[in-house]
Amino acid sequence: MPDIRILDSHVADLIAAGEVVERPASVVKELMENAIDAGAKKVSVEIECGGMTLIRVTDDGCGIPADQLERAFVRHATSKLRTEYDLEAIGTLGFRGEALAAIAAVARIRVTSRTADAELGAVLKLEGGIAAMVEEAGCPLGTEMEVRDLFFNTPARLKFMKKDAAEGAAAFGMVQRIALAHPEVSVKFIRDSRQELLTPGDGQLQSAVYAVMGREFALGFMPVRGSGEDMTVTGFATLPTCCKGSRNYQHFFVNGRYIKSRTMTAAVEEAYANRKMVGKFPGCVIHLQTGLNKVDVNVHPAKTEVKFVDERQVFSAVYHAVMAALDGEKQHPAAVMDKPRPHDTVTPNQIKFNATPIPRPEPKAAPTSLPLHDFTAPKAAPVQSPVQKPVTPTPARTAPPTSVTWTPPAEKPAPKAALAPVVKPEPTPAPKADSVPAKAEVSEEPQEQPWKITGELFDTYIIVQQGQRALLIDKHAAHERMNFDRLKAEGYEPMVQQLLTPAVFTPAAQERQVLAENLPLLAKFGFEVEEFGAEALIVRQAPFDVDAAEVVNTLTELAAGLLTTGRADPAAARDHLLHTMACKAAIKGGWKSGPQELERVAKAVMDGSVKYCPHGRPVAIELTRKDLEKQFKRA
Numbered sequence: 001m002p003d004i005r006i007l008d009s010h011v012a013d014l015i016a017a018g019e020v021v022e023r024p025a026s027v028v029k030e031l032m033e034n035a036i037d038a039g040a041k042k043v044s045v046e047i048e049c050g051g052m053t054l055i056r057v058t059d060d061g062c063g064i065p066a067d068q069l070e071r072a073f074v075r076h077a078t079s080k081l082r083t084e085y086d087l088e089a090i091g092t093l094g095f096r097g098e099a100l101a102a103i104a105a106v107a108r109i110r111v112t113s114r115t116a117d118a119e120l121g122a123v124l125k126l127e128g129g130i131a132a133m134v135e136e137a138g139c140p141l142g143t144e145m146e147v148r149d150l151f152f153n154t155p156a157r158l159k160f161m162k163k164d165a166a167e168g169a170a171a172f173g174m175v176q177r178i179a180l181a182h183p184e185v186s187v188k189f190i191r192d193s194r195q196e197l198l199t200p201g202d203g204q205l206q207s208a209v210y211a212v213m214g215r216e217f218a219l220g221f222m223p224v225r226g227s228g229e230d231m232t233v234t235g236f237a238t239l240p241t242c243c244k245g246s247r248n249y250q251h252f253f254v255n256g257r258y259i260k261s262r263t264m265t266a267a268v269e270e271a272y273a274n275r276k277m278v279g280k281f282p283g284c285v286i287h288l289q290t291g292l293n294k295v296d297v298n299v300h301p302a303k304t305e306v307k308f309v310d311e312r313q314v315f316s317a318v319y320h321a322v323m324a325a326l327d328g329e330k331q332h333p334a335a336v337m338d339k340p341r342p343h344d345t346v347t348p349n350q351i352k353f354n355a356t357p358i359p360r361p362e363p364k365a366a367p368t369s370l371p372l373h374d375f376t377a378p379k380a381a382p383v384q385s386p387v388q389k390p391v392t393p394t395p396a397r398t399a400p401p402t403s404v405t406w407t408p409p410a411e412k413p414a415p416k417a418a419l420a421p422v423v424k425p426e427p428t429p430a431p432k433a434d435s436v437p438a439k440a441e442v443s444e445e446p447q448e449q450p451w452k453i454t455g456e457l458f459d460t461y462i463i464v465q466q467g468q469r470a471l472l473i474d475k476h477a478a479h480e481r482m483n484f485d486r487l488k489a490e491g492y493e494p495m496v497q498q499l500l501t502p503a504v505f506t507p508a509a510q511e512r513q514v515l516a517e518n519l520p521l522l523a524k525f526g527f528e529v530e531e532f533g534a535e536a537l538i539v540r541q542a543p544f545d546v547d548a549a550e551v552v553n554t555l556t557e558l559a560a561g562l563l564t565t566g567r568a569d570p571a572a573a574r575d576h577l578l579h580t581m582a583c584k585a586a587i588k589g590g591w592k593s594g595p596q597e598l599e600r601v602a603k604a605v606m607d608g609s610v611k612y613c614p615h616g617r618p619v620a621i622e623l624t625r626k627d628l629e630k631q632f633k634r635a
């Protein structure tokens, strides 16, 4: 029978380290949280080699007295908690007294610190958890934690680390989230000697959002504000037209703590139901403030998940706040930040707000239907009658109403419009969704019968009649697919346009990085982009398929796509660019098309070569004669 033994403290610490210290990003998180708990107004985070060789966090907080420096690294040593009762209302980010011990066990540490009442500071070095002597040191008020050679003594863990670039990106993501969580703290991030982020720390959430997410992104935000029983909700969320391709842009905070919350995610997405494109996700930065006793933060090792005493209250508060912002958005245009002028050097503290929406003349490309949720709102959530409004898709503020003739922007010659102006049908009320028994896709077998085009609806849907059935073809979706297949087979050889005024823009740091990494690929697609100063990019040339006014938006879109799909996979990155260019080069819903163009698109669908657009939406729906006869009670 094996002996039961008490693990020696070093081994015990390593086990705890598995929980708290997974990778450089988790070290960054713990050290930054300690700095904020210490009342810092400024926190600087510096990393080298993705944080594997160095993480240095410097703060101007209260400091650690010399005689307690060593004790801070003892397991379960904390200044934040005394009795078990304190656990019921935790107001600090840390509380377990484990982080420093766990980090010290797997790295080489040098900490320097000085409190306000000490003339001299103190320095302590630790290696693998073993402390040397505390020595006197001259240093500014506050604390500097230097963590070197993470996992140097745990090769097994070292094996699990990703490339430095990936670890660095995760650490940066952590810094950004904490910066968004604490707009009152000025957060600086330096990677391999290059400063990548500086928030002003002026206490304004929008300043932090601006610094972290970039000006282009912030342009698409509307403010969110609301309150529920014993809680307030503040923050920003994307305009329905500016939703994103993934959930990466959703950030939730509770009492200054970054958290993942299915309830809050569901509440936000529920509010956007019917207002955004299928497969798009709202971005948001949502802060919830509530009583310390309304939330239990002691349920997750990394403290990123919390338990609310009443999840339904949280759902309701967030849902209604976002809903109110969306509803109010049409009457009171959202506060949007000034559009940058080329060569502007605006610092984050100079953000201005104005009340004019920025027009985005963008015809709606495809019918909106119910969004796909990965997870649905909790059943208990109070969604019964959130707002007594029709749930028909709300046309986006800047999209043209379907019954009005929309002319393409002047820069783009309306292609082939003159060939044969199609008579616009009189606006008719949209049929109720359940009254049209439409099948969502075209029958599988190619039908040999002859077909003909009998008209076009709303300059968007081609009507094709074939035997006893009719098809409505979404001309944009179908044409996009045709383009994509052709580009994929033949490669993209762009016609390029020199921009009259080169476009200078400041994307979010991660977006800038991914674009900078892909400059050669972008050049192949006709975008001549260069780095411009430390934060901006300049575009001098773009493919002709992209409107000059859309160049920056397109690049931002490309960056977001590259971040989610194509980062590590060149083929996926190339496909992503092909998708985007196929879409940009496609005829748009709402544009007038000549008969040959309609014919070409219809033919591709009818001969079966095109079934779905590259985003997976159907390109056509089918109505049979029987369906219609049933509707008219002829059968």
Ligand code: ADP
Pocket (backbone or CB within 6 Å): 030, 034, 035, 038, 059, 061, 062, 063, 064, 072, 073, 077, 078, 079, 080, 093, 094, 095, 096, 097, 098, 099, 100, 101, 143
């Ligand atoms: P916890 O944060 O859960 O208390 P840690 O192991 O992270 O545990 O830190 C232990 C203690 O060290 C803290 O309670 C705090 O008193 C002190 N400490 C750590 N970092 C700092 C800092 N940057 N400034 C001041 N005190 C600090």
Ligand code: MG
Pocket (backbone or CB within 6 Å): 030, 033, 034, 093, 094, 095, 097, 099, 100
């Ligand atoms: Mg801590």
